[in-house]
Amino acid sequence: METQLVVLGGGPGGYAAAFMAADMGAQVTLIEAESRLGGTCLLKGCIPSKALLHVARVVAESREMHEWGVTFNTPTIDVDTMRARKEKIIQNLSGGLKQLAKKRKVTVINARATFLDSTTLRLEGGDPSTYSENRITFDHCILASGSIPAMPGAFKLPTDRVMDSTGALNLADVPESLLVIGGGYIGLELGTVYAELGSKVSVVELTPTLLPLADRDLVKPLHDRLNKLFAAIYLETKVTGLTDAGDGIEVGFEDANGRRSEKFSRVLVSVGRRPNSAGLGLENTQVELDDKGFVVTDAHQQTADPHISAIGDVAGEPMLAHKASHQGKVAVEALLGEPAVFDPQAIPAIVFTDPEIAWAGLTEEQAKAEQIAVEVVKYPWAASGRAVALGRTEGFTKLLVDPDSERILGVGIVGINAGDILTEAVVAIEMGATARDLAESIHPHPTLSETLGNAAEMFLGTATEIYRPRPAPKA
Amino acid sequence: MGIDFKVPDLGENVESGDIVNVLVKEGDEISADQGVMEIETGKAVVELPCPFPGRVTKVHVHKGSKVKVGDPLITVEGNNAAAPGKAKSAAAPASKPAAKPAAEEPAESETTAETEEVQAPAPAAKADAPKDKPAPAKAKKPAAETAKAVPAEKPPAGKTPPAGPATRRLARELGVDLSAVTGSGPHGRISEEDVKAAVREHAGTPRAAASVPAAALPEGTDEKDAWGLVRRTKMSGIRKAIAVNMARSSSTIPHVTNFDEADITELERIRKGGMSDYVGTEVKLTMMAFVMKAVAQSLKLHPMVNASVDMENEQILFKQYVNIGVAVDTERGLVVPVVRDVDQMSIPRIAQALTTVGDQARKASFSLNDLKGGTFTISNLGAIGGTYSTPIINPPDVAVLLLGRSRKLPIVVEGDKLEIRLMMPLSLSYDHRVVDGGTAARFLNEVINYLKVPGRLLLAS
Numbered sequence: 001m002e003t004q005l006v007v008l009g010g011g012p013g014g015y016a017a018a019f020m021a022a023d024m025g026a027q028v029t030l031i032e033a034e035s036r037l038g039g040t041c042l043l044k045g046c047i048p049s050k051a052l053l054h055v056a057r058v059v060a061e062s063r064e065m066h067e068w069g070v071t072f073n074t075p076t077i078d079v080d081t082m083r084a085r086k087e088k089i090i091q092n093l094s095g096g097l098k099q100l101a102k103k104r105k106v107t108v109i110n111a112r113a114t115f116l117d118s119t120t121l122r123l124e125g126g127d128p129s130t131y132s133e134n135r136i137t138f139d140h141c142i143l144a145s146g147s148i149p150a151m152p153g154a155f156k157l158p159t160d161r162v163m164d165s166t167g168a169l170n171l172a173d174v175p176e177s178l179l180v181i182g183g184g185y186i187g188l189e190l191g192t193v194y195a196e197l198g199s200k201v202s203v204v205e206l207t208p209t210l211l212p213l214a215d216r217d218l219v220k221p222l223h224d225r226l227n228k229l230f231a232a233i234y235l236e237t238k239v240t241g242l243t244d245a246g247d248g249i250e251v252g253f254e255d256a257n258g259r260r261s262e263k264f265s266r267v268l269v270s271v272g273r274r275p276n277s278a279g280l281g282l283e284n285t286q287v288e289l290d291d292k293g294f295v296v297t298d299a300h301q302q303t304a305d306p307h308i309s310a311i312g313d314v315a316g317e318p319m320l321a322h323k324a325s326h327q328g329k330v331a332v333e334a335l336l337g338e339p340a341v342f343d344p345q346a347i348p349a350i351v352f353t354d355p356e357i358a359w360a361g362l363t364e365e366q367a368k369a370e371q372i373a374v375e376v377v378k379y380p381w382a383a384s385g386r387a388v389a390l391g392r393t394e395g396f397t398k399l400l401v402d403p404d405s406e407r408i409l410g411v412g413i414v415g416i417n418a419g420d421i422l423t424e425a426v427v428a429i430e431m432g433a434t435a436r437d438l439a440e441s442i443h444p445h446p447t448l449s450e451t452l453g454n455a456a457e458m459f460l461g462t463a464t465e466i467y468r469p470r471p472a473p474k475a
Numbered sequence: 476m477g478i479d480f481k482v483p484d485l486g487e488n489v490e491s492g493d494i495v496n497v498l499v500k501e502g503d504e505i506s507a508d509q510g511v512m513e514i515e516t517g518k519a520v521v522e523l524p525c526p527f528p529g530r531v532t533k534v535h536v537h538k539g540s541k542v543k544v545g546d547p548l549i550t551v552e553g554n555n556a557a558a559p560g561k562a563k564s565a566a567a568p569a570s571k572p573a574a575k576p577a578a579e580e581p582a583e584s585e586t587t588a589e590t591e592e593v594q595a596p597a598p599a600a601k602a603d604a605p606k607d608k609p610a611p612a613k614a615k616k617p618a619a620e621t622a623k624a625v626p627a628e629k630p631p632a633g634k635t636p637p638a639g640p641a642t643r644r645l646a647r648e649l650g651v652d653l654s655a656v657t658g659s660g661p662h663g664r665i666s667e668e669d670v671k672a673a674v675r676e677h678a679g680t681p682r683a684a685a686s687v688p689a690a691a692l693p694e695g696t697d698e699k700d701a702w703g704l705v706r707r708t709k710m711s712g713i714r715k716a717i718a719v720n721m722a723r724s725s726s727t728i729p730h731v732t733n734f735d736e737a738d739i740t741e742l743e744r745i746r747k748g749g750m751s752d753y754v755g756t757e758v759k760l761t762m763m764a765f766v767m768k769a770v771a772q773s774l775k776l777h778p779m780v781n782a783s784v785d786m787e788n789e790q791i792l793f794k795q796y797v798n799i800g801v802a803v804d805t806e807r808g809l810v811v812p813v814v815r816d817v818d819q820m821s822i823p824r825i826a827q828a829l830t831t832v833g834d835q836a837r838k839a840s841f842s843l844n845d846l847k848g849g850t851f852t853i854s855n856l857g858a859i860g861g862t863y864s865t866p867i868i869n870p871p872d873v874a875v876l877l878l879g880r881s882r883k884l885p886i887v888v889e890g891d892k893l894e895i896r897l898m899m900p901l902s903l904s905y906d907h908r909v910v911d912g913g914t915a916a917r918f919l920n921e922v923i924n925y926l927k928v929p930g931r932l933l934l935a936s
Contacts, residue, residue, distance in 0.1 A: 339644055339648040340647075406662060431639040432665075434664075
């Protein structure tokens with residue numbers, strides 16, 4: 001078989017690239033090892049986790065309605081119905097992708113593919129009716145093979161009581177107790193789901209903090225709330241080993257106070273993800289990997305092999321679906337000679353916990369590490385009428401502003417729906433907007449997004465709902 | 476004890492300058508890298524940023540002062556920075572601590588941060604530059620053969636030119652370095668209009684600006700010389716080969732160029748008439764095919780032009796084959812693939828061969844062998860433009876023929892009548908060591924005659 005462009009991987013990076021290339025007139029073959037399109041994001045990541053987090057949120061809110069004088073009964077949970085509903089969402093969206101591929105005349109092959117050389121892939125497994133020969137040659141390949149959950153050997157036990165994120169999303173049951181190993185966003189999101197469904201959830205994290213990549217102050221309100229929701233949060237604690245105790249998993253811990261052990265019905269290992277670059281035959285091409293296994297690319301997503309571009313998780317951090325699809329489009333446009341490069345000023349990141357944490361552009365930690373002078377302003381949501389109305393005033397909106405140019409360099413938000421109001425920050429940073437640009441764009445009232453404009457006003461010295469005496473004008 | 480801020484190395488053999496403006500006065504508090512002087516060096520007026528923060532206790536110069544590199548400009552009484560500052564002035568200036576916060580660059584440098592770092596007059600800034608950049612990005616640099624841009628040298632947040640994604644894309648399209656564009660918006664925000672204006676400004680006239688998009692620069696590293704931004708790029712292999720060959724040819728072969736023109740009115744008529752016979756085939760009956768045939772026939776009649784020189788052995792090699800190199804203008808540079816045994820080929824076959832070698836040259840899918848073994852070269856510059864030129868011989872050839880752009884001219888024909896004839900300008904350069912003027916002229920006459928009376932050409936084998 002022969003094709004102009006092969007896209008290897010049907011996730012949000014791969015299908016975005018394949019569809020765009022087809023729209024621009026290329027002959028495209030999309031190869032996916034799974035039987036359905038959608039990749040980690042749709043099949044075992046963003047979408048199913050958000051479906052379950054929606055459930056968790058409704059459970060939490062109905063419980064909190066008590067404060068308003070509305071009392072609901074304790075919910076009864078039918079895991080089978082919930083799982084089926086989640087599965088239906090995936091089926092619906094994946095089916096949609098299949099239709100879109102068909103309409104665009106993108107050939108979809110369901111097979112495992114390995115590189116024989118820089119322009120040939122060997123196909124095997126999957127659904128052999130989707131390919132007529134077990135080899136396909138191409139002019140160019142966009143590698144979008146994604147990433148897989150990291151599972152350290154010591155945690156690998158032959159029991160489904162020890163799960164990775166994929167296992168946790170399968171929602172086999174609501175275990176009596178669950179230990180989440182790793183305080184990153186995946187562990188906290190899934191921990192939230194299980195906790196709201198009724199599990200006693202504990203989190204163990206090796207470092208001194210949850211969500212090590214986010215600014216400390218953003219994490220605090222979440223940490224405070226999780227302290228109530230979770231049975232325990234163990235920081236600076238090492239998991240020394242897992243043992244299958246038949247009716248549960250015996251977990252050994254070690255912290256400053258010594259060693260101890262505890263039994264959990266299930267364990268979720270969420271200690272990160274690693275690029276899916278092994279076993280693809282990349283050694284038969286000129287593609288180069290860095291020491292973490294990420295494929296090295298230039299700003300056009302071109303690898304060291306002139307026939308191969310790489311995008312998404314396999315091409316480096318951050319491993320986020322929206323980064324992957326953006327890179328997919330850059331790669332296609334660059335191939336077609338358009339002046340596209342991957343040069344974002346801000347890649348938004350959102351942790352979909354309750355409250356949510358969202359940030360874009362420069363973080364305070366990063367500014368400190370790179371010695372970039374910034375002025376930081378924080379607008380507390382306690383001053384936001386909408387947040388008060390919602391009874392969720394623990395959040396705040398933070399701007400990192402260049403003191404000279406007054407440009408917005410970074411934004412961090414914690415609070416419910418923080419992710420939904422982050423978008424404005426991304427546009428502001430990309431456009432090189434100044435604090436005044438934000439302050440003087442009229443924000444709709446009463447919304448949580450107002451807090452972005454309010455924070456900018458604070459930077460300029462006066463904000464309606466905050467009394468802060470103006471500092472004496474600088475000489 | 477204060478620190479003296481002295482006239483830094485201004486680069487490019489500039490040793491002195493005139494102070495045109497003093498931006499601070501005694502008693503002023505200044506921050507690190509605040510501009511304190513404007514100095515005119517004969518090449519430009521530049522603002523000198525003082526790397527030391529603190530209070531200005533003494534201004535040693537005034538407007539109009541002539542200063543040399545090393546002369547003290549101001550004395551700064553450092554508050555917190557006194558200690559490191561002192562170490563700085565005592566030791567080499569490059570020992571400025573890495574602790575310099577990137578954002579302390581003067582506000583003016585916002586839009587030019589990237590180039591500032593390269594040309595910043597204070598040597599200290601130069602030494603600091605790499606530290607301002609995220610180290611891991613380096614590792615992302617792919618193998619050298621990927622000649623495309625690399626994300627490695629990303630300026631730190633806030634130091635990128637303030638321009639939105641659409642503007643940045645336009646800048647890439649027009650080959651404009653945004654760090655060299657002054658934005659017209661608040662705080663130097665760059666609009667699409669600013670990018671276009673930068674193109675016009677660079678191009679001089681608005682008319683030339685139109686050609687700027689095509690003139691996007693190849694990848695390389697930007698630097699500043701005394702007159703502005705320049706980009707340093709690596710010579711491609713092809714360019715190196717051209718450079719070496721052309722220089723050797725030009726310096727070892729005594730070139731003489733004859734100019735003449737051929738009346739191709741009749742030929743053009745025949746060519747156009749014949750074209751329809753080949754519609755839908757791969758044969759494109761170009762003028763070049765006819766010229767090649769005419770040249771091949773003429774070379775057989777004038778062997779001295781189809782030879783090469785062996786100076787070492789003081790011999791001349793007469794080639795008993797006629798292989799014509801065709802200069803093809805490709806994206807990577809001039810390539811001269813060779814069409815073999817042209818004298819034995821029919822014109823349609825030559826036309827076909829031309830299409831093949833042209834495509835191969837442009838796609839770079841030729842082998843080294845395809846470029847060797849030529850006995851004569853034809854360059855069709857007229858396809859692009861121009862009438863006469865002085866082409867350089869492609870050794871081991873002893874002659875090269877350049878075709879100019881054919882155009883209709885009033886020509887005096889038999890009976891002193893004026894007629895409009897289609898004339899093709901011809902420039903023949905030849906190696907005067909072996910080809911005498913007369914030989915060259917007779918050869919060129921032969922070619923001209925073949926072209927003028929194409930019947931002869933068609934009768935040729």
